[in-house]
Amino acid sequence: MKPPVARAFGEPLPLVVGVDGSEPSLRAVDWATDEAALRGLPLRLVYASLWERYEGAALMEGLGRTSEQIAVDDIVEAAAQRAHRRHAEVRISTEVLPDDAVSVLLKEAHSAFALVLGSRGRSGMAELLLGSVSLAVAARAACPVIVVRGNHDNQADAGRHRSVLLGVGEGPNSAAAVRFAFQEAEVREAALHAVRAWRCPARESTDHPLMVAEPARLHERRAVEILESALNGAAAEHPSVDLRRRTEEGTARRVLLDASADADLLVVGAHHRDGSFGLQLGRVAHSVLHHSACPVAVVPQQTHRQDADLTRD
Template sequence: MTTHPAPMVIGYDGSPGSVSALDWAVATAGRAMAPLRIVEAFELVITTRPSPGHVVPLEAVRTARRQRLDELAAKLRLEHPDLNVETSLIGGAAAKTLVEAAQDARLVILGSRGLGGWSGLLIGSVAVQVTTHATCPVVVVPHDYQPQTQVEPTVVVGVDGSKYSARAIDFAFDQAESLHARVVAVHAWTSPYLTYRDGESMLEFDEDTVREEAQLLVAESVAGAAADHPDVPWASDLPTGSAGHALVRHSESADLVVVGTRGHGGFTGLLLGSVGQNVLHHTHCPIAVVH
């Protein structure tokens, strides 16, 4: 029985953000030899306010968008004859539409800014909904992203010892192998390691012990993926302070940052609290969120 490779799904609306995401998606799908499914959400908005000027009939808007998608697909097929390109214009809310369209996908790609159905992706609930409910990794591409031109591409992954971090590490090494890149495993710590000395109540902070244990955690976390990808070089970084700030700093020179949806330690609540918002708003390169 012939099996078809799972597609990569991109949310597209013609905005600069979605165009940057499309460029990234085309390159990634090409390397993986995977189909590319371009999805646009078409949400009907009903208003009781008078609309200034001429009102375009709904079906005319739908036809124009369908034609735009068809022209885009034809252009991509011409430029990338080996790439299998599919398009879908789906009625409904943006997050629900994309999550449903990606049920059989290997990856979902989004731009960090959008128009229409993808508007407010990173400042409202849509990003949280997609990253929470999508059954595959989600990549968010900054709207002004320009691919790095460095000699050695870099994939950065947040490590905290959780099962979600383990999945992120596997994904990071897969992407690094595809990109012929190295992996930098980042483990940030903010709380001192507390020990009792001679049974006294005095607590002391042993920074060397903290670093040794952090290095051991990273080494044990990465060991399996490194063994499966022996040609991918990797290094660790053990910064103190905010995990979000560490990832944003690395994103300035990275090709991809990878995190898990949940975690503990420095990466707790990465997608649900202020750390996740900081990374999503300020990352300089694409960020992959792995379930």
């Protein structure tokens, strides 16, 4: 069953994919096409004509075209044909926009169901770094941003594990991520593994062997309470979802990265921080975007710019 989707002027909001002709962006097109087919959404492919400003001028040079516009049109058309071959029933539109990639995608986010991006662009550091466009957009977008990671061993293939992984934050700021994760599990007919990490600070431990376990039990109990509070409402709204709750001792980053190897999608809430370099993601979201073994959805809270960490780490 497809969940209700946001609409503008009676039309469902599209999934928007940033394309640049690179292999990671084509994998993002594949993933987004599958997602659009699952959810019954239109697919919008956008190319920013100044993409090379962020991901390297080698894009145009490598294509060897005398006309940049011809090259851009070829890239967009190839992406559209690829999506059509994958799911002919999905309605596809394309557009080339004359601006840098981050500006284009952030504007698109205001009228998109979600943005889907490749994990890296055309950079000489491609094997080491998350693409600068993906990271900048995930930190600031008004809608969910899915970065298609898991490029090795076909980890990014939809439905391979029939499992959605949710990192559960604290308080109302995690509500949007929880709702998104339940919807994803429902449309995929997948199990939803909701995880809350916890830690017992060293200063709370004691040398007495009979007292060592007590602080840990308190922190674990608190993690269980947070998990139940965050999930109860959405679980009642999605009774068909196979919900599996889990608390685990450790940092949220380690717990989620370990679990991502067995998931089709990892969902975390956006944790925007005001810093000297502008809005930045929280540590957990930043870490999983760089190192997750599967695609990552970063979901901003609609009414709050701040989102709690999954645990202190």
